[in-house]
Amino acid sequence: MRELLDRQLGLVCAAQLRSLGLDYRVARRWVAAGRWQRPYPGVYATFSGPLDRAAHIWAAILWVTPEAVASHATAAELDGLTGRIDDRIHVTAPVSRRVRAHADGVVVHYAHRLPLTRHPTANPPRTRLEDTVLDLVDVAVRARDVESVVTMAVQKRLTTSPRLAAALMRRKKIRWRAMAESMLLDVAEGAQSPLELQHLRAVERAHHLPRGCRQRRHAGDRVIWIDVDYGPYHTRVELDGRLGHDGEGRFRDRRRDNAATVSGAWTLRYGHSEIFGEPCRVAQEQARVLHDRGWAGQPRRCGSDCPIP
Template structure:
């Protein structure tokens, strides 16, 4: 939208004011406007005429109506001043990591010495050595993706949510467990460090989802089942497939399917094809969904029976006095 007295102004050093606003998703500061010769009188007239919106003290946008997410991000950054960086879920969303980002607030990181007034829908964290955790080239300033993952996961009390954040990013090949682990020393006050370290160790072992993580810890390890290989590559007549968990000496495969795995007929057909290919090679496939989270003992009973039928000489153990094994 054209704003009289604003669109005609030119910045002396950084190109046109129009280009600046475009690069900031329509947001700009009073200081940026005044550098271009735009007075408070012009800004006030634009707000009264509903050509501009004042979002935070000294921060405006050059259009009316609801603010897109990108514009909200820029408004928060400009309101918090130079050196402010995206962090947490906001940084992950900016990196393009797929996830259930229910927290629509803007998460920002500032130097430890900076004190800011509270702003609506903006969460600010302070860091003693903020430059050390920033991505070197991204603009606007953003913490490294591994740092954002650790901060986001550490903010959850629920272990399943912590695991989901870290494992989903690794499965999407946005980063690796090793790279995330390497960032832990840079966050000495991070909550739940030992839990996050265990989750990442399991991810290094091939675990790629919360459900796989739950199976490994609550079924396989808790009940003394043999150690399986994970993400096993196999070639079938239909092409290459990957099996979630395979007890290779015994020809037992365990597939772990979340809701997304049964969302459409193509997914179901792919699963059946994979299972049938295993069966024709003499292997048996057991398939579990989210029920194993609430009843891991039932899954352990079935897997142990299949393993023993296929020659496993061991015996499973009870995970607790209440275990039904």
């Protein structure tokens, strides 16, 4: 009993009590006496103080079934992939265990292949991080949300593009599959954020511009990272999201741009409004600079409204 409670952060369900030979009526008496508490029907906390977040998650899992795991936004929160983006607790159970009751704040999902996606050692139990990412992809409403969760997982070094791709191959059905497969290829090529992915697709690929080298490490007096480097044409593109480009970051960007100019490279700098709002204009401007720097190709129109002639 003590070993079980240590693992489950002081939580136990009625079925586990029965398996240990304990009468659940004893648990009811302890709840009535204020020594224990009952956060969900049939689930007991063997202490009288408040439950922290991890204990609440354990309680929700035990309410569904001890074979269940935290998943989706809850698993992402536990693994540090995201902050708490949903106060509800998401739990995935085997399809053989259908929950007919309802508990406030608990969302129950079902999976055929839960033993394969369950993390072997994590506490509270949860899905493996790659499967957590794909679960969030599957329930995403917007394409932008798919981009954010995949790039965030790789950017935080919680997983890799090949591991995500392998997990995706094991799934028969998933929403946004085509986009996820394309994104994993893009991330493997070095694109690090939704802004960089949008530049890769909507500016460079859509208008047949030269292929740039992404996230190139340049070591001089100081190590710098170049978002997109068109080395043969001495042109760089810096993509500025809000984070990292205010305060000291702004001065760092100026020093980097000035150093590039001194070395003969030109720098074009764009933000979200240009890359997402005017990708065709960005492509047209970028093509002109590349032409001036020796590119002999021609950009192509991406559609009937594209301003490129």
